[in-house]
Amino acid sequence: MDDKNLTPKERLKIPPQEMPEQDPAERINNVDEVPYGYTEELARMEADRCLQCKNKPCIKGCPVEIDIPEFIKAIAEGNFRESVRIIKETNILPAICGRVCPQEEQCQRYCIVGKSHKSVEKAVQIGKLERFVADWEMKNGEAERPEIRKSTGKKVAVVGSGPAGLTVAAEVRREGHDVTVFEALHKPGGVLIYGIPEFRLPKAIVMEEVENLKKMGVEVRYNSVIGKIFSIDELFEKGYDAVFVGTGAGLPNFLNLPGENLNGVYSANEYLTRANLMQAYSFPETDTPTANSRNVAVFGGGNVAMDSARTALRLGAENVYLVYRRSRKEMPARVEEVEHADAEGVQFLLLQNPVNLIGDEDGWIKQVECIKMELGEPDDSGRRRPIPIEGSEFRIDIDTCIIAIGNSSNPLIPDTTPDIETNRWGNIVTDDETMKTSKKGVFAGGDIVLGAATVILAMGQGRKAAVAINEYLETGQW
Amino acid sequence: MNKIIEKEFITSDLFRMKVEAPEIARKRKAGQFIILIVDEKGERIPLTIADADSDAGWIALVAQIVGKTTKVLSLLEVGDSIRDLAGPLGKPTHIEKYGRVVVIGGGVGIAPAHPIAQAMKEGGNTVISILGGRTKELVIMEEEMKAASDTVIITTDDGSYGNKGFVTDALQKLIDDGVFINLVVAVGPPIMMKFVSKLTKKYEIETIVSLNTIMVDGTGMCGCCRVSVGGETKFVCVDGPEFDGHKVDFDEMMKRIQMYKPQEKEAMDRFLSE
Numbered sequence: 001m002d003d004k005n006l007t008p009k010e011r012l013k014i015p016p017q018e019m020p021e022q023d024p025a026e027r028i029n030n031v032d033e034v035p036y037g038y039t040e041e042l043a044r045m046e047a048d049r050c051l052q053c054k055n056k057p058c059i060k061g062c063p064v065e066i067d068i069p070e071f072i073k074a075i076a077e078g079n080f081r082e083s084v085r086i087i088k089e090t091n092i093l094p095a096i097c098g099r100v101c102p103q104e105e106q107c108q109r110y111c112i113v114g115k116s117h118k119s120v121e122k123a124v125q126i127g128k129l130e131r132f133v134a135d136w137e138m139k140n141g142e143a144e145r146p147e148i149r150k151s152t153g154k155k156v157a158v159v160g161s162g163p164a165g166l167t168v169a170a171e172v173r174r175e176g177h178d179v180t181v182f183e184a185l186h187k188p189g190g191v192l193i194y195g196i197p198e199f200r201l202p203k204a205i206v207m208e209e210v211e212n213l214k215k216m217g218v219e220v221r222y223n224s225v226i227g228k229i230f231s232i233d234e235l236f237e238k239g240y241d242a243v244f245v246g247t248g249a250g251l252p253n254f255l256n257l258p259g260e261n262l263n264g265v266y267s268a269n270e271y272l273t274r275a276n277l278m279q280a281y282s283f284p285e286t287d288t289p290t291a292n293s294r295n296v297a298v299f300g301g302g303n304v305a306m307d308s309a310r311t312a313l314r315l316g317a318e319n320v321y322l323v324y325r326r327s328r329k330e331m332p333a334r335v336e337e338v339e340h341a342d343a344e345g346v347q348f349l350l351l352q353n354p355v356n357l358i359g360d361e362d363g364w365i366k367q368v369e370c371i372k373m374e375l376g377e378p379d380d381s382g383r384r385r386p387i388p389i390e391g392s393e394f395r396i397d398i399d400t401c402i403i404a405i406g407n408s409s410n411p412l413i414p415d416t417t418p419d420i421e422t423n424r425w426g427n428i429v430t431d432d433e434t435m436k437t438s439k440k441g442v443f444a445g446g447d448i449v450l451g452a453a454t455v456i457l458a459m460g461q462g463r464k465a466a467v468a469i470n471e472y473l474e475t476g477q478w
Numbered sequence: 479m480n481k482i483i484e485k486e487f488i489t490s491d492l493f494r495m496k497v498e499a500p501e502i503a504r505k506r507k508a509g510q511f512i513i514l515i516v517d518e519k520g521e522r523i524p525l526t527i528a529d530a531d532s533d534a535g536w537i538a539l540v541a542q543i544v545g546k547t548t549k550v551l552s553l554l555e556v557g558d559s560i561r562d563l564a565g566p567l568g569k570p571t572h573i574e575k576y577g578r579v580v581v582i583g584g585g586v587g588i589a590p591a592h593p594i595a596q597a598m599k600e601g602g603n604t605v606i607s608i609l610g611g612r613t614k615e616l617v618i619m620e621e622e623m624k625a626a627s628d629t630v631i632i633t634t635d636d637g638s639y640g641n642k643g644f645v646t647d648a649l650q651k652l653i654d655d656g657v658f659i660n661l662v663v664a665v666g667p668p669i670m671m672k673f674v675s676k677l678t679k680k681y682e683i684e685t686i687v688s689l690n691t692i693m694v695d696g697t698g699m700c701g702c703c704r705v706s707v708g709g710e711t712k713f714v715c716v717d718g719p720e721f722d723g724h725k726v727d728f729d730e731m732m733k734r735i736q737m738y739k740p741q742e743k744e745a746m747d748r749f750l751s752e
Binding site: 184185186194222223224225228229230248250251252254260261263264266267269270273274277278279282283284285286287288289292362363410411412 | 515564699705734
């Protein structure tokens, strides 16, 4: 097909290309990635759907403002290397973002193709294309690394190696500053490693991105819990000129229900950290155990709840119930994740809410008592408020329960650095544009500022912070 | 990094190591712990820091072989390195001039009790230490504890050394003898801390216990280490490890630390058969 000569009408006729994926019955027995990704042919076919709009509406949906039509055009022309180069001008982690960004709420939401079909699902599959070229680059030799400017002799400490920290590290290093990333855990990546499961984001990809950063000259120090081993002030004493705090969301929330400390009750953070970071799915090959579950209840309706439920299936559970207090439509999880969970056999218990966790004499969870809910008037979030139906309580037999209702901010840094202003939820207060905190030389971004958000929003804040850090180091002006 | 510079077996399943960790040695305070991973496939386990020298740049760890990880750790030799070591974690012991402080260490718990006794002494307190063990060889670090205390009382369950009985018997005797006690700090098996707290509750003596629960990250992220203290859920890793002994739900805690017993056994059996 001669791509260039397609008329807009012809482009609109091409259906969205699906990524081939592992069969659900098969994939619940392994932790391999679910979608295989586009082939070159599928990618070029999908790229041909882009109308190359002059005003590029999709870009305004992208927190890091990738020149989307340009990178898609390069794919359509078969120039994959050029395509990656365009993306990497503003996004250093395309293989990750292509997989985990909620594109349907971002770039794809503004896509004219989707609007013409009156369905965001029929928008150009920008995320899948991003993933395709990023994977193509990884498979085809050395990744392109940005040019590093002459050394400035300035030093920047980045606290946390999650998406925000990695973005800052790359963007600040580019300007010739020395960068040290301090990571509390023994592996890099933050939520990309401990939280998002292998079957959604292969860890090898994260490790490769970190390797690329190291090749750029970024130093990564593991097992370094800032606030404990060094305070922020001590980092300045050690000669760092600026500090970026990207320590993430931190402490898991519990429901404050009776029985919450029974054995077999997990926060999603713990459950996922055991499985992902510690590779408990390979126990006893690896040393970290996790529950040997048969019947699992997951509480929550977000992506983390879906990740937990799907992980439980892969760890061998027979029944995995996802208990959510509203209906499927109100679930905050991505549609794609809900569909994957559904296809794999997660049982949705909608409009139901846990009220009591019941244990046996040995302190193990054996049942959860739930109450049925109905939807009333919309609340502050615009979603209809769930109201308990009196007398509708019932019990489900379970042996494991996973609480996936979000996180509060980790107090380690604010506690040891009182001159960093926090809000009443413990999140660090920053300037929206520069990500400057109330403390001179200290910037912050990602979930420690946003509360629980997404990888790409954290990266967006990382980019803003990097621009401001580079400027601060150049001018010395706060 | 994390090189083992000394190692000795105190008993056949209890060992002490000095590990090169200059930054932790400089920063650590009494009551704090580290998390370590022995090798590539290892789990993360917390161990309280038993001693440290900031000038020489080492920390001391004392561990009992209770599972695969501590077994593998015990097999490392001088010159080997521990793969990962993070710390110091947890809140330090609150030190002030209380007056007379009784520091109780039970078995391997004597190791973490040691820096607390040291700090209490340095803080201007009179320190009476009670060291307890099932049998003589389990009463460890006697010399170090003597150096850190004004008085040391030793008890063994079988009477093979010191007074026959439990640490609570020695504590009861102090109380009966009219020794005024401002604070009790107890570190040891949960059952010991439970009974110490029960006793001191009766006499309304303020009591601090140092808890050793299962942890993963050790930085507040996972909540695996949670305990009920005064009806509230607390995280041992960031809110502790020390809590008011009169408020801790020891029964719940003892159940929680049993949670992976079958898997722990499986891992150990598998390791020993290899």
